[in-house]
Amino acid sequence: MSEDYVLELEHIRKEYPGVVALKDVTLQLRRGEILGLIGENGAGKSTLIKCCTGAVVPTSGKIRVNGKEFDRMTPQLAAENGVAVIYQEFNNVGELSAAENLFLGRPIRKGMIIDRAAMEKRAAEAFEQLHIKINPKELVKNLSVGYQQMIEIAKAIEQNAQVLIMDEPSAPLTSNEVESMFKVVELLRKKGVSIIYISHRLEEIFRLSDRIEVIRDGEYVTTLITPKATVDELITLMVGREMTQKYPPRKNCIDKNKVVLELDHVCGNGDIDMSLKLHAGEVLGLGGLVGAGRTELAEVIFGSKPMESGRMILNGKEIHPKSPREAIDLGIALVPEDRKRHGALLTNSIKNNISMPIYERISKLSVISSKTERDTAEKYRKEIQIKCPTINQLVKNLSGGNQQKVILAKWLAADCELIIFDEPTRGIDVGAKYEIYKLINTLVESGRSVLMISSEMEELMGMSDRIIVLAENRMTGELQKEEFNSDKIMAYASGITDAVKESA
């Protein structure tokens, strides 16, 4: 009966000291199907994949590949049995050509000498098979992210992968690249490759998959036939409760008379030149395409990049923050886009992360008041519901949503009044997103102000009170809540301003 399945995982359990990452997960992958695997962050998807490739050894459970049973995999066994993973980060070497990357670690040789011509020929064939247009001689560093991913896929196929596991493959790609990736994935299915496709973007799952498996809190929930499933149903299954609203309602708390932040031709950090006003209790959305200068603006306000000219006025007083420290002391906070690199101190505890900006305030003669330190962490752990066994847990062991909460807790502890969110829910699953939105609401309802950069149109319109759209480092349009319209925002984001329209 195992004939039908290329890969079977039975009752996989994985315990770490103090945490059970996987309680009991079962998965069956049919030959030549695309199985969508969904679940909230921290549901155990990554751990499950790692069990398949041997990066993680399950505490108990069985793995069957083509009917052969294993208690555990090793990277070698996985490769021999045709199980390959396309991770979010690629294993390409930028300084080598596409062909060389394709045969990385097992080059075609003539005796001692690498046979470049043969590799390039084989590579050309491999790319051709997948209908990818890559010059085998091109250096990988010159290729776009999409093509680099294609090389990874081609590499897996070259190595006779029968099971391809794709972890958030669309995350780093532009929308055109996503389209080409879909085509390749569908082509692979036709060729009989079985694919496990993991994504937060449900529309992709619907578009590609034959069946969808849902896991929650390390447990198998159910498997659905894709055409019979609905988005609402999937969300409910993932979070384990009905999600009636995507964006929680909030009271109107904008104080139009109180301008918290005013920018008057603030220039610097590349070529930005921005003027805007942010009121107390307001969520001001910053829309635009990636690279429009939104993050750059945030960095200038937060003092991590210098302001070259212009005026920044906070609560009526002109300010000029020259470092994040100065900005924080003025009550400005930044929740950065790249949580792991810029936001959380992953190798530090939750407690230390939360108190990091206020250590000097809670210390006497540089000695920390450990009681205040602990109480602060406990307070925010409860208040914003950071899910963790203890506050001494390292932040790297938390899910993305909880890491984001730790970062927010740090700014609340520092008493920041103006909080800049740069892509607040990037890489965060549906349930945790809702919690983050609720937190943003709480912030403004308590009189704070939020500047929110978002590339997700729906989030931008769902959460903002007002939207300013940027293109090429300048403001191209402003929309009040009642004027919100995605076409209009897209037009502004593409640099089509009202002035241009009128003159046209």
Added chain:
Amino acid sequence: MLNSNFLKQNAIWLVFIAEIIIFAIASDGTFVTGRNIINISRQVSYYGIASIGMTFVILIADIDLSIGSIITLVNVVCAFLMVSYGVNMWVAVFISLAMATGIGLINAVMVAAVGIPALIATFASQTVFEGVAYLISGGRPIAGFDSNFGIFGRWAAFDLIPICAILMVLCFAAGSFILNKTYFGRYFYAIGGNEEAAELSGIRVNRVKYLIYALSGFFAGLAGIVLLSRANSAQSTVGKGLEFDVITCVVLGGVSVYGGVGTMSGVVAGVLIIGSLTNGMILMDVSEYTQMVVKGLVLAVAVGIDCMSKKRQPK
């Protein structure tokens, strides 16, 4: 994660105990006599003291190669002040320590303000200050200090416990206090973990680096004073290569060369292991060159273990 760290920390003490047993047997008991233990405490005191500053430096994933030449220069300058200018011994010590701290600050300027990688910056200052020490001393030993100067390296409390060992214990206590009780300690770990995120959390990373390098210079200077007192004569080669022993102690003590991980107690164990290793090898008449081979291997193994454990961590 916590568990494996706990094991790691205890493993190092087990190594220490095993080492003592081996040397005790191999030396027919000489190694564990009270006299020899006092000897060891005296021998480890100066690099024990120097290892505290180095711990801070390695915690932020930098390195300080200049401390050997700081030790030399402190020897030469302190001796020169006392002998050639008849400066009061306490004043000479104070000036020497201030100078050592100043050299640390110069390192910090190069690393933090200019942005030279620590390895190169401190290597440059190592060369410079070694040269300066030669220029001052002319390569000749300087001797003839106030007899009270013996307090730093030769005297013992109650004719038993060397003052320098007590000084080392006090320094370790201070180091441990800085790491665990003050916000600077939190900053060191934060910067070592992720410098960019630390800056964005409101830490003035450059200022902290000034402090760290100044402390590294200061503790090296103090080690230099202890060494000068022990030898009772300043040699312009005395500190050469000492940074190597100190780095070995720190890394062996579990401070990760990647930064962000390590404890003071681990470093104490590292210092004791290297100290008794050196002493044991001397007792057993192992040649100096063989000692070099052994210590080099110990460093490679210690860093190797660190790197392996880093590799094994899932991304």
